Amino acid sequence: MSELPTEPVPLTGGEAVVRALAAHGVTQAFGIPGTHNLEIYRHLAAYGVAHVTPRHEQGAGYAADAYARVSGRPGVAITTTGPALLNIAAAVGQAYSDSVPLLVVSPGMPLRHPRQPTGLLHEMRSQTEALRGVAAFSHRVSAVEEIAAALARAFTLFTTGRPRPVHIEIPLDLLEAAEPVGRVRIAPQAGPALPAPAELRRAADALRAASRPALVLGGGAREAAAELLALAEELAAPVVTTANGKGIVDESHPLSLGVSLHSPAVQKWLADRDVVLAVGTELAESDLWSAPPELSGTLVRVDVDPAQMYAEVPADVALVGDARQSLRELLAAYRSRGPLGGGAGRQGTAEPRVAREGETRAVPPRAAELRLVRDTGPGDGDARAEALASAREAVTELRLARDAHAEALAGAHRGVAGLRRERDAETRDRDARWLPYLAAIRATLDTDAVITSDSAQCCYYGAIPHLPVAPDGRYLHPTGFGTLGYALPAAIGAKTAAPDRQVIALSGDGGLQFSVQDLATAAQLQLPLPVVVFDNGGYGEIRDEMTARGDAPAAVDLAPVDLPALARAYGGHGEHATTPEALAAALARALTTPGPTVITVPEETAR
Known part of the structure; x- marks a missing residue:
């Protein structure tokens, strides 16, 4: 250089x-x-x-x-x-x-x-x-x-x-x-922004008093995945994410509701929480597919953008700062003050209560009690007897706390499992057509694979809620602005950033044709890049919206295009997959074949 x-x-x-x-x-x-x-x-x-x-x-x-x-x-x-x-x-x-x-x-x-x-x-x-x-x-x-x-x-x-x-x-x-x-100007090094200490104490107190907590995670929470998982498990709090927050907490975790903010059942559940901790999310219409929620409890917001604190869903407790460092500070404040489990009591003690199903109560062991047991040593007469009695009392408290926390987690897990069933029942008829194909994709990909998606039904109705992602993987979706044609060029950018990771693009036939020319880019770079296209013959979402309005569909049916043949014309490869098994086999080949491979799944087959 x-x-x-x-x-x-x-x-x-x-x-x-x-x-x-x-x-x-x-x-x-x-x-x-x-x-x-x-x-x-x-x-x-x-x-x-x-x-x-x-x-x-x-x-x-x-x-x-x-x-x-x-x-x-x-x-x-x-x-x-x-x-x-x-x-x-x-x-x-x-x-x-x-x-x-x-x-x-x-x-x-x-x-x-x-x-x-x-x-x-x-x-x-x-x-x-x-x-x-x-x-x-x-x-x-x-x-x-x-x-x-x-x-x-x-x-x-x-x-x-x-x-x-x-x-x-x-x-x-x-x-x-x-x-x-002269000398080149460089952006200054700056440490992470931290919330005000008073707000951290207020947030910790709110979480200590919570009996029905919930975590809502957006894209701004991504760097705080470890801290958020620790907090969720300590609180026994279910976690729901936006599309940009997908996979911050492993979506197979028993506390995870995945990307479910659009579900009426989950929205009703969220409105009933007594404390909601929202991290790095706008809680916007594009996240919920409806108006922002009316929350009945305390809303604690963590965001680097101060404007989010008085946005459409204003914060009751505002933690303005970097998500990762803010969560570390919040965890420290929560632990130092000792979880009370929702009831009043003396500092550093807890009165465990068994949680009802769907409700949570987290009372983990406290470090001070562990030290008390550890430091109890030999002594004489009454002093030793008093020390032993204190140690036995501490051990009893620890066992009660451990049992209460285990019961709280079990109750939270049951509640999440029930909510998942309700969520899936709401859209079973609509979403069932994609599920076997998404399962085949998940089974074929590594856990750290990068998945890019388009504003297509197979993505926002299919993959976003139903294709689980873990923290070491990534799911990239154009939320909010909602552009078409994102998936293919985004996959090229992702593969450029992470050449040793699997990258796959998911799209519909309408959205792909906004940027289909970038098949030539992927072919020139010889990137092993599967492009899975669910082909419904046009703009399926708009067609359905016209039908729902009672209108005759207009300008939404597109002439069929042999997309695999088009991929070959650009220097890539192409296949049709009419079963989940065929898709899995084609995807496995595409992941090791230089150049892009377009794999189409005819929508009438997927139905």
Whole structure:
């Protein structure tokens, strides 16, 4: 990689961009070169930045988005001016909705370009205004020296607040102009944000007093998986997640309700909880598929974004901070104050009570009592007798606490199992068609596989609630903004980030054709990439909505396309699978075959 200068040296704007990216640890970019961004591309290799070229800028944005979600580092996309930048806008909107650190770098019209149109190639009135509507901020630099500061501002946002997409525009003449620039500006290292101590104490007290606690986890909780599992088990609290939180707690765990916020049975149960701990989630309509819940109990929110504390579902107790560190502090506060199990009592003691089915009561052993037993030693007369009596009392308390906690967990497990049955019964007729195929997919994949999905019925009705994921795996879905065409380019980005992990894309035939051209990208990269497509002959969700309204379906039935043949035409592979067994066999082959493999499951077969 080229040396990063410390003294002022003349650099073009294009080199200044790449130098700043490299200084922030960027080693991978996605995008399409164009007439106006060639000076950026000229320097990528010299600074050690690899590049993937999707076949459309929207695909570049989705690939960079998934790269960020899987790698934990910001995704970088490079476009040219005008239509290219507008092409990536949908992906920027999706990254904003899902809190993904996505950086888009583009050229712009020259510094002194007239306000009146001149007919310059790719000219538009304002690129920054266009992107400002979907990004956290869109900034146009005015000097080569400013480029490093603008990019440092972007990386600061990615690491110190709620990560969201940023657009940086470099005027055309600055990209090519060489100006003296000094030491590269770097985003400052910052420790995790911590909640106010008083709020932590309030949250710990609320959890100590809870008899019916619940955990709701969103994508912002992902880095706190271990802490959340420990807290759930200590509280004997059931866990439900959003689509972005899928798999933070193993969905096969007996306390996990998986992605079930859309279920009327689960919404009714949640409304009856006396304490709800919501971590890294908006509790929004896109999570519940309905209006936000009306909770009867105390809502404790943990979020790095202060605005969530007074959003549509306002917090009763607000823990503003990094999820992982906040949960560590909350666990420490909870344990130090000693769980009371919902009733009043003296500090450090508990009066165990057996939980009713569907209710929870967590009373784990306390460290102070363990130390008391350990430290009871030989003594004389009354002192030794008193010490032994205290030790016996402590052991009795420990046994009662252990038994009460075990009973609480058993009650919570029974309650979760019952809720799962209610949830599945609500949609059994609709969802049954996908279940055998999803089971075949799950049985074929490694536990740490990455699954990308589209806004398709087979994904939001099928895989999201019914395909279990564990913390070492990932499920990437375009929630909120709800774009189509996400799955395939996102799978390319995920595979670029994690080449040694299995990656699979799930889509419908309508959604796939929004980005089907990226089969060529996967073929060129020779990525072993299965693309499983449930083919219902068009836009099935909209067709069903029209029918439900009493309308005759219009413009939703698409002419059939031989998608496996199309994959072969792009240089990949293709198969039709008409049974779950055939899908499992085709998927196993695709996972070890270089290049993409499209595997279609005809929807009439799946019904």
